[in-house]
Amino acid sequence: MSSDARDIARRLLAGTDSGPGVPTPAPTTSASPNRRTRPRHDPTFADHPDVVATKRIYGSLDEVFGAAGLTNPFFHPHDGTNGATVSYSGRELINFGSFSYLGLAEDPRVREAAKDAIDVYGTSVSASRIVSGQIPLYSDLERRLADAYAVDDAVVTTSGYSTNTAAVGYLLGAGDLAVCDSLVHSSIVSGTRWAGCKRISFRHNDPDSLDAVLRMSRGSFERALVVLEGHYSMDGDVPPLPELIEVARRHDCSIMIDEAHSFGVLGRTGLGVRELFDLPGDAVDIWMGTLSKALGSCGGFLAGNADLVRGFKYSAPGVSLYATGPAPSAVAAARAAFDVMRAEPERVERVQANGALLHRTALEHGFDVGMSQGTPIVPILVRDTDRAALASTAMMERGVNTTAITHPSVPAGEERLRFFVSSDHTPDQIEYAMATLREVVDSL
Numbered sequence: 103m104s105s106d107a108r109d110i111a112r113r114l115l116a117g118t119d120s121g122p123g124v125p126t127p128a129p130t131t132s133a134s135p136n137r138r139t140r141p142r143h144d145p146t147f148a149d150h151p152d153v154v155a156t157k158r159i160y161g162s163l164d165e166v167f168g169a170a171g172l173t174n175p176f177f178h179p180h181d182g183t184n185g186a187t188v189s190y191s192g193r194e195l196i197n198f199g200s201f202s203y204l205g206l207a208e209d210p211r212v213r214e215a216a217k218d219a220i221d222v223y224g225t226s227v228s229a230s231r232i233v234s235g236q237i238p239l240y241s242d243l244e245r246r247l248a249d250a251y252a253v254d255d256a257v258v259t260t261s262g263y264s265t266n267t268a269a270v271g272y273l274l275g276a277g278d279l280a281v282c283d284s285l286v287h288s289s290i291v292s293g294t295r296w297a298g299c300k301r302i303s304f305r306h307n308d309p310d311s312l313d314a315v316l317r318m319s320r321g322s323f324e325r326a327l328v329v330l331e332g333h334y335s336m337d338g339d340v341p342p343l344p345e346l347i348e349v350a351r352r353h354d355c356s357i358m359i360d361e362a363h364s365f366g367v368l369g370r371t372g373l374g375v376r377e378l379f380d381l382p383g384d385a386v387d388i389w390m391g392t393l394s395k396a397l398g399s400c401g402g403f404l405a406g407n408a409d410l411v412r413g414f415k416y417s418a419p420g421v422s423l424y425a426t427g428p429a430p431s432a433v434a435a436a437r438a439a440f441d442v443m444r445a446e447p448e449r450v451e452r453v454q455a456n457g458a459l460l461h462r463t464a465l466e467h468g469f470d471v472g473m474s475q476g477t478p479i480v481p482i483l484v485r486d487t488d489r490a491a492l493a494s495t496a497m498m499e500r501g502v503n504t505t506a507i508t509h510p511s512v513p514a515g516e517e518r519l520r521f522f523v524s525s526d527h528t529p530d531q532i533e534y535a536m537a538t539l540r541e542v543v544d545s546l
């Protein structure tokens with residue numbers, strides 16, 4: 103490995119996180135209650151610790167990569183769609199970096215639906231929904247999602263991230279407790295900060311740990327909300343949901359499940375972790391999901407009982423209150439994708455079979471697949487930042503796009519290449535990727 107490449111790999115180490123564990127650099131100044139000694143801050147935020155750290159890490163990456171004859175992989179634009187294949191600067195790659203699990207973001211019917219919605223409603227509803235921004239498309243999709251989760255109602259929103267943040271921020275406050283799986287998404291953590299509640303984590307997917315945390319702390323708080331994901335995006339594992347629900351209910355907790363990577367992917371017909379475990383809709387209180395993964399669009403949703411969803415719609419800032427309604431094209435695309443998913447269950451069967459094939463093939467090639475269970479998310483642990491970054495670059499040279507995930511997105515020592523599998527991958531593509539990765543990893 104050249105020293106240039108090592109340098110680049112080390113720089114990659116410092117900041118690719120989308121998860122909760124981003125370390126904030128120590129502030130350069132400390133706030134003081136004494137007005138006379140209060141430090142002066144640059145009004146342009148040029149001294150903001152995160153702005154400073156980001157500039158240090160990313161500010162000259164184009165030059166650094168360029169000097170090594172490489173392309174900066176961050177914000178690297180692709181030419182067309184981001185499906186089972188992707189094209190960069192005219193070069194087509196087999197692609198495992200897209201969460202279009204059912205190939206629907208690329209589907210002609212979904213694209214057509216988005217265009218038709220623009221023809222009818224324009225590009226924006228130009229108001230928040232509660233005043234004059236409501237269109238029938240919203241309730242069409244909400245009805246489908248509520249039925250999918252066997253609950254009364256749902257609300258669709260403009261962003262999955264802000265849906266989590268706004269929902270938790272709305273539901274909890276000072277004196278309340280959020281008990282989160284240790285691997286929940288950054289958006290949930292942001293929500294707990296917005297709420298001003300106490301946040302405690304329990305060991306990933308461990309009902310005994312949840313029980314221990316709640317035995318210790320439940321009595322000191324008013325409301326308690328247990329938050330988990332239906333399918334974890336870095337690890338490709340599924341929670342033991344019935345057991346976790348049993349513990350949460352025994353301790354008088356509400357439950358929220360983030361179905362971002364579960365809807366369209368898990369369950370016999372893709373209706374998510376509820377279908378997988380054959381649970382009733384009211385087994386948990388809030389089913390949250392995104393339109394951006396299997397549904398091939400952009401936005402989020404919350405589904406639950408009628409009163410709660412009314413609360414989200416009428417009085418939750420950032421869910422739909424004080425926020426412009428989602429783009430008509432985005433909601434029309436998600437609605438069309440939902441209908442294709444229901445009409446073509448073979449897509450769900452294929453993505454599940456492809457996930458199992460990639461997992462099995464990875465094991466046959468001797469890879470460490472961590473906690474993954476053969477779902478359409480398969481991490482291949484290389485346990486070293488340089489190796490992860492270099493393997494990703496070398497795979498790209500051999501025609502395969504996959505993402506290096508390094509600390510702090512995952513704990514140090516668990517660096518990996520992460521494979522998202524789609525219904526459109528062929529067995530040949532999957533086998534080629536694993537055989538190529540074996541050669542690449544052996545050559546590092």
Ligand SMILES: Cc1ncc(COP(=O)(O)O)c(C=O)c1O
Nearest residue numbers: 261262263287335360362392394
């Ligand atoms: C588990 C989880 N929840 C929420 C989100 C945010 O969703 P969106 O990207 O649609 O805003 C993501 C994003 O990838 C996610 O992985």
